[in-house]
Amino acid sequence: MNRTKSKSAGRVPWIAAALCLSLLPACAGGSSGTAKPAPNEQPVQSKMQNEAAELTIYSIVASITQEEFQRTMEAPIKAKYPNYKLNYMISGTQAKLDNMVMSGNAPDIVITSIAGMNSNVIPFQLQYDLTDLVKKHKYDLSRIDSSTIESLRNASENGALYGLPKYTNSVVLFYNKDIFDKFGVAYPKDGMTWDETAKLATQMTRKVDGISYRGMGLFTSNMIVENQLSLSLIDAKSDKASVNSPEYQKLFQLYKSFYDIVDNKPAGTFNGDNELNSFYKDKNIAMVIAPMSGYGRFENEKDFNWDIVSAPTFSDKPGIGFQANTIYYFVSNVNKKAEQAFLAVTGLLTDEVQLAASKEGRPTILTNEKISATLGEESKAKGKNFKALFHNKFATAPALNVKMAPLVNAGSILDKEFGAMIGSGTDVNTMLRQAEEKINKAISEAKSK
Known part of the structure; x- marks a missing residue:
């Protein structure tokens, strides 16, 4: 299996305007695997771990159901940050991002693709550059497939890091x-x-x-x-x-x-x-x-x-395969809770959480080949050649016209x-x-x- 680890490697999509968010996998449930956390996979511990915070997570990826949120996101976050209260909303008639922003209830985290960033995050001025938080908490970005980080920086103004990847696709x-x-x-x-x-x-x-x-x-x-x-x-x-x-x-x-x-x-x-x-x-x-x-x-x-x-x-x-199409957690700037949101997101990028997600059929964004080799092991499509996703290197994502793309x-x-x-x-x-x-x-x- 060839897994890109260098900046020259380039990303997924299930998502790009062309991604067709309806394609995003409605992954079946499965038992969680376990793995020992790798060094530096989480931010340096801080007093914030025991502080209370209420975060609203808004998903433009409709296939991520409430059940999946509670099992694969809320449970891991609350295990690490027990005083966090999490509200989850799925884009639709009952939860429109423009209404939320106008009413002063903008989400703290938006789950979407780079195309979704251009059509939803940036137009509402929700974007927040995580670069300083990465440095403050000494978060090790080298654990993450460089193509997902590079693609986001290429799509952002002045190479900003507006989010961290959730899972990838191609x-x-x-x-x-x-x-x-x-x-x-x-x-x-x-x-x-x-x-x-x-x-x-x-x-x-x-x-x-x-x-x-x-x-x-x-x-x-x-x-x-x-x-x-x-x-x-x-x-x-x-x-x-x-x-x-x-x-x-x-x-x-x-x-x-x-x-x-x-x-x-x-x-x-x-x-x-x-x-x-x-x-x-x-x-x-x-x-x-x-x-x-x-x-x-x-x-x-x-x-x-x-x-x-x-x-x-x-x-x-x-x-050289196609570019990766990645779903990201975009951290919002509006509620002055960007640091708590950042800590919640990095809590979802541990080896343990990513292993469980991989087994259910969500391709990991980590460079850990042992985790990527488990893709789909506990999904309804168990036994399919899912490793084909990682056979080629992802093509490099070109620089995006950040003004016109949205x-x-x-x-x-x-x-x-x-x-x-x-x-x-x-x-x-x-x-x-x-x-x-x-x-x-x-x-x-x-x-x-």
Whole structure:
């Protein structure tokens, strides 16, 4: 297993605007494992440990239920800080962040992705730089996968550290074992290149017993925003779209090539989300490339025989997977309880807590390979090849345009243009030119407001 530990390694998503928060895994419950705490895994003890504090935790990740909160967050925090009172709220009709902020009841911790930071944390000016607290409490960030920290700093103004990661996610390749068995073709394997995968997709696209089987489907939203080439959507300095480039041409020529395979194009309008749904509902797609968290849609499907391997890689970039898509705990600045919130969050990043989460199916953000090796051991999908998530190094996340990212969803624009291209049969150059024009128009409109 190759697990990135250096700054050069680059992140997950279940989340990016394209992450589709509905994909985040509704992980099943399981018994907690135990592990001896590693040195420096928690802040230096302080008098604050016995002080009382009331913290409100607000989750934009709807799949983190009240039951899961009480078991996996409240219990560990109160074990270490018994005088903390925790209130948990899930984003929805009963708990809207804007209403909470306007009424003076802003949360102390917000659980979301980097995309969620741009759309929820920063617009309400909730962000708080944890750098000084990390130093004060001598918290050892080297325990955490550097890609998750680097991605957040790249997305933040002046490299600030607005939060700490909860769990990670990235793109993998799912496959339907029954279709491969039916055709007598060997299963996909970890470490395949894109060329090898394209050949396999072509081989698996055929009509048998009156059923048309497609070799490959792509969940493109994450594949675009979390691309393996570390390409940005909006230039970090010029406030201009950066998608009409030779590098993006390379990326989209590849993605398009799968839908150029005879009979592999979907019958209706292309939509990456529908590709994943067809994979497990219609069971007529042999493989689909999607965020690993996508298995939450079909982990309860008893008659669906699936498994996972690592996402394909470029031949000239061996071992480099997609960027990580991480869910973070963002600490708020508004209630003057940032230090207590920081202590609560670091209490959830111990080896013991992360081990239990990993076993339930939430990929750890620690560099501890013994913990990452336990992924999914006690989940409903026990026995699947979850280690595929860590087979490749995560691609480096590019610097984000911190001004425009909260205002312009460039990834969604590009994804829609890709889908339109697949339906209309236009070429990649035209698609990228049109996408760039639309992104620049959205930037201009955002600036004028």
